[in-house]
Amino acid sequence: MAINYRLLDALRRGRSEHENHLIDGMLAGRVNRREFMRHGSVLGLSLPFLGSVATAVGLAGAPRLARAGTPGGTIRIAQNVPAAAIDPVKIADGGGITVMSQVAETLVLSGADLTAKPVLAESWSPNKDGSVWTFKLRQGVKFHSGKVMTADDVVASFDRIADPANGSNALSALGGVLSKGGTRKVDDHTVEFHLDAPNGGFPYIVSTDNYNAVILPADYAGDFEQNMNGTGPFKMEKYTPKVGASFVRNTEYWGGQVLPDRLEVSFYSDYQPQILALQGGQIDIIQQIPVLQGVGLLNDPNVDIISTPSTAHQQVHMRTDLDPFKDKRVRRAIALCLDRPKIVQGLMKGRAQIGNDSPFAAAYPSTDPNVKQREKNIAEAKQLMEAAGMGGGFETTLTVEKYLEIPDYGVLIQNAVKEIGGKIKINQLDQGAYYGDAVYGKSPWLDSDMGITDYGHRGVPNVFLSAPLQSDGTWNSAHFKNTEYDALVKSYIASLDLDSQRTSAGKIQTLLLDETPVLFVYFYDFLTATKKGATGVQPTAMSHLFMNQASL
Amino acid sequence: MIAFLLKRLGLSLVTLWLLSVMAFAGAQVLPGNLGRAMLGPFADQRAVDALNHEMGTDRPVLVQYADWVSRFVVGDMGKSYAYRTPVAPLVTTALINSAKLALVAFLLVVPLGILGGIIAALNAGRPVDRGLTIFGLSATIVPEFVSGIVLILVFGVWLKWLPISATWPNDAGALTQVYHLLLPSIPLVLVLFGYIARMTRAGMIEALDSDYTRTAILKGLPHHTVIWRHVLRNALLPTISVIATQTAYLIGGLVVIETLFHYQGIGGLIFTAASKKDFPTLQAGVLTVGAIFILASLCADLLYALLNPRIRVGGRE
Numbered sequence: 001m002a003i004n005y006r007l008l009d010a011l012r013r014g015r016s017e018h019e020n021h022l023i024d025g026m027l028a029g030r031v032n033r034r035e036f037m038r039h040g041s042v043l044g045l046s047l048p049f050l051g052s053v054a055t056a057v058g059l060a061g062a063p064r065l066a067r068a069g070t071p072g073g074t075i076r077i078a079q080n081v082p083a084a085a086i087d088p089v090k091i092a093d094g095g096g097i098t099v100m101s102q103v104a105e106t107l108v109l110s111g112a113d114l115t116a117k118p119v120l121a122e123s124w125s126p127n128k129d130g131s132v133w134t135f136k137l138r139q140g141v142k143f144h145s146g147k148v149m150t151a152d153d154v155v156a157s158f159d160r161i162a163d164p165a166n167g168s169n170a171l172s173a174l175g176g177v178l179s180k181g182g183t184r185k186v187d188d189h190t191v192e193f194h195l196d197a198p199n200g201g202f203p204y205i206v207s208t209d210n211y212n213a214v215i216l217p218a219d220y221a222g223d224f225e226q227n228m229n230g231t232g233p234f235k236m237e238k239y240t241p242k243v244g245a246s247f248v249r250n251t252e253y254w255g256g257q258v259l260p261d262r263l264e265v266s267f268y269s270d271y272q273p274q275i276l277a278l279q280g281g282q283i284d285i286i287q288q289i290p291v292l293q294g295v296g297l298l299n300d301p302n303v304d305i306i307s308t309p310s311t312a313h314q315q316v317h318m319r320t321d322l323d324p325f326k327d328k329r330v331r332r333a334i335a336l337c338l339d340r341p342k343i344v345q346g347l348m349k350g351r352a353q354i355g356n357d358s359p360f361a362a363a364y365p366s367t368d369p370n371v372k373q374r375e376k377n378i379a380e381a382k383q384l385m386e387a388a389g390m391g392g393g394f395e396t397t398l399t400v401e402k403y404l405e406i407p408d409y410g411v412l413i414q415n416a417v418k419e420i421g422g423k424i425k426i427n428q429l430d431q432g433a434y435y436g437d438a439v440y441g442k443s444p445w446l447d448s449d450m451g452i453t454d455y456g457h458r459g460v461p462n463v464f465l466s467a468p469l470q471s472d473g474t475w476n477s478a479h480f481k482n483t484e485y486d487a488l489v490k491s492y493i494a495s496l497d498l499d500s501q502r503t504s505a506g507k508i509q510t511l512l513l514d515e516t517p518v519l520f521v522y523f524y525d526f527l528t529a530t531k532k533g534a535t536g537v538q539p540t541a542m543s544h545l546f547m548n549q550a551s552l
Numbered sequence: 553m554i555a556f557l558l559k560r561l562g563l564s565l566v567t568l569w570l571l572s573v574m575a576f577a578g579a580q581v582l583p584g585n586l587g588r589a590m591l592g593p594f595a596d597q598r599a600v601d602a603l604n605h606e607m608g609t610d611r612p613v614l615v616q617y618a619d620w621v622s623r624f625v626v627g628d629m630g631k632s633y634a635y636r637t638p639v640a641p642l643v644t645t646a647l648i649n650s651a652k653l654a655l656v657a658f659l660l661v662v663p664l665g666i667l668g669g670i671i672a673a674l675n676a677g678r679p680v681d682r683g684l685t686i687f688g689l690s691a692t693i694v695p696e697f698v699s700g701i702v703l704i705l706v707f708g709v710w711l712k713w714l715p716i717s718a719t720w721p722n723d724a725g726a727l728t729q730v731y732h733l734l735l736p737s738i739p740l741v742l743v744l745f746g747y748i749a750r751m752t753r754a755g756m757i758e759a760l761d762s763d764y765t766r767t768a769i770l771k772g773l774p775h776h777t778v779i780w781r782h783v784l785r786n787a788l789l790p791t792i793s794v795i796a797t798q799t800a801y802l803i804g805g806l807v808v809i810e811t812l813f814h815y816q817g818i819g820g821l822i823f824t825a826a827s828k829k830d831f832p833t834l835q836a837g838v839l840t841v842g843a844i845f846i847l848a849s850l851c852a853d854l855l856y857a858l859l860n861p862r863i864r865v866g867g868r869e
Contacts, residue, residue, distance in 0.1 A: 167591075437588060
């Protein structure tokens with residue numbers, strides 16, 4: 001590895017303490033190239049700059065030869081029917097997000113590789129403790145109405161979703177992070193975010209991960225479906241609720257030429273008809289296909305599968321305040337019964353990454369890779385059960401929602417714990433019944449002894465670490481209360497540099513392996529199916545589907 | 553006859569009112585609330601409360617029902633909670649779509665079913681009769697989603713003769729619409745063929761055995777005149793009842809077919825509204841299908857009376 005110190009010195013000049021610390025990490029070998037690129041992007045370093053540093057250190061990546069698509073034509077997309085009216089402030093479902101992603105944009109894109117890429121923001125940087133983030137906005141961006149986007153629109157967009165009176169779905173992401181009035185205009189193209197508490201992962205809060213954070217005109221009146229006035233690469237041609245939509249190329253798009261002339265989007269209420277329509281040549285793309293429903297497409301020679309790694313997962317919670325799970329040895333014993341590689345291969349057809357009973361998926365740069373992976377070990381599980389005074393086994397009920405592979409996953413767990421004398425009765429509920437009112441005392445999700453819950457993708461693990469696991473977490477179905485854990489999470493979220501994050505992450509991972517309130521067995525990929533040979537289709541694990549460079 | 557019609561109309565209104573109460577009560581029993589159903593389990597409680605307040609679903613249940621009734625009786629179906637658009641166009645579009653699919657299915661299955669029943673009856677006990685009975689029975693018991701998938705795979709994916717999606721392109725003409733509706737109507741034909749053919753066959757055999765048929769034959773009337781004027785007219789009475797009772801199913805009960813063939817009918821609209829607790833849409837959809845069921849039953853009674861003078865006489869008595 002030949003290091004070009006002259007170039008490196010030039011690149012380091014004028015950089016902040018956190019940025020130089022990250023470069024030091026790569027020089028010392030603590031941070032690999034991929035982690036450097038991801039974390040550098042969060043700190044607001046541009047990808048060309050990060051590439052230059054990596055080259056100077058001697059870790060340049062191989063150049064990628066992207067195949068350019070052909071302009072023109074109509075692309076036909078199948079997607080799930082939006083669950084409600086498309087209003088970016090309130091939107092909460094994948095179907096709505098897919099539609100919205102054609103016309104409206106966020107400041108930052110949380111990429112498939114978990115890097116934070118500039119979209120409507122050109123660059124960003126934190127202050128020393130990460131409590132104020134300054135974003136430089138892209139100039140020359142126009143809404144579809146012709147109006148130029150300015151800092152006023154950005155301030156209004158964030159104040160709108162941070163205001164509890166507007167009932168925005170973003171409140172769960174913004175809670176304790178950004179309040180109304182915290183977004184301030186510096187000049188027409190600069191905005192400062194004054195946070196409620198320091199946050200090292202803030203760029204993800206204004207990224208596609210927080211899908212409600214699209215930039216709308218300051219005078220937005222809640223009538224998005226009428227004109228879908230955003231800054232995106234396509235303009236709405238027609239929208240019919242429950243049926244579909246069509247879009248035409250935005251010729252004034254700031255991001256260069258948009259390849260397709262038109263998009264025709266059809267809404268489906270189930271996956272099977274979408275699969276049949278793709279196989280029958282009536283559509284070109286299925287926006288998302290869960291692995292179990294899409295098994296028939298995985299080996300279809302006429303279909304390409306885009307597998308987007310994600311941090312989406314199924315959490316298996318165990319009530320730490322109730323028997324038989326009060327004793328952490330019982331919880332650990334159950335975790336030791338599961339053969340994770342087999343579950344990934346058998347249940348998820350290999351389209352998932354193995355988890356280690358914490359939200360720290362291997363994909364996160366902050367995950368401490370030195371924490372030992374938990375593996376199936378029945379002998380140890382039996383010892384733990386004996387030590388907990390439960391050598392004779394236990395009985396419990398596992399409550400599962402009928403969604404994706406969850407019922408099958410429940411049966412796998414039911415069979416696995418038989419080896420240590422576990423008798424699990426499965427209680428299957430449809431999604432509405434499972435979540436109930438989604439508050440303690442009125443929700444099988446939050447009240448059941450043991451349950452399985454689907455969690456969507458996040459570019460940083462902050463939400464997974466807090467709401468389902470912190471003592472005062474609103475989604476703490478395990479009823480896990482641990483002050484040491486709470487302090488570690490607070491410290492992790494506030495950390496700006498990768499080394500500090502990784503140190504906190506390692507402690508959290510170890511603590512969660514010991515306590516095991518929740519099983520994180522796998523993190524599944526997000527699958528998009530296209531007609532053979534389609535190029536330039538860019539899905540995200542949050543259900544966006546970027547089509548501006550798509551070609552058939 | 554007018555008194556009969558007025559009585560039926562009054563009973564129909566009471567039935568529809570009870571239906572609206574049942575639909576409303578049913579929606580209340582479902583777990584969760586509208587704001588939670590719309591925003592999802594992970595939404596902040598403040599957002600859920602704000603949405604419930606905006607929609608008026610945080611008011612007492614009886615107040616909500618009374619508000620809806622007072623609007624509905626003056627023809628205002630309200631706005632969909634989920635889609636924030638007036639309910640009337642949503643229901644009307646879905647109803648027209650469902651009616652089109654039902655019509656195509658009816659046009660195929662009624663002649664085929666009656667013809668099958670006639671042929672079976674005229675060949676009672678012979679292999680043709682047995683073959684038709686077995687086919688009808690088998691076709692009826694195969695669920696629509698099974699026959700639907702097989703038909704899509706054969707005619708849509710492999711042979712590519714018929715479109716898989718029942719939704720036609722914008723501005724499509726009548727023929728194109730029928731072309732798109734052919735494939736989804738075949739599973740319905742398969743389900744209903746057995747019913748109609750068996751009822752026709754039973755009615756035919758009974759009519760063929762009757763004294764008036766023997767008299768007509770002995771009078772020397774041509775065979776086709778006996779069948780057409782004397783046998784079929786009497787044999788079709790129970791068949792008409794079957795067809796009428798299937799109308800509501802064909803219009804409002806095709807959730808699986810609508811899902812499989814990507815079609816926006818009223819069955820799917822009601823199903824979605826129920827799952828989202830979208831009360832105005834649910835009520836409007838349920839009442840529309842209820843009204844169709846009542847109307848179809850009424851039509852069947854009238855048709856019965858027209859075809860059978862004895863019923864008309866009985867009515868007067």
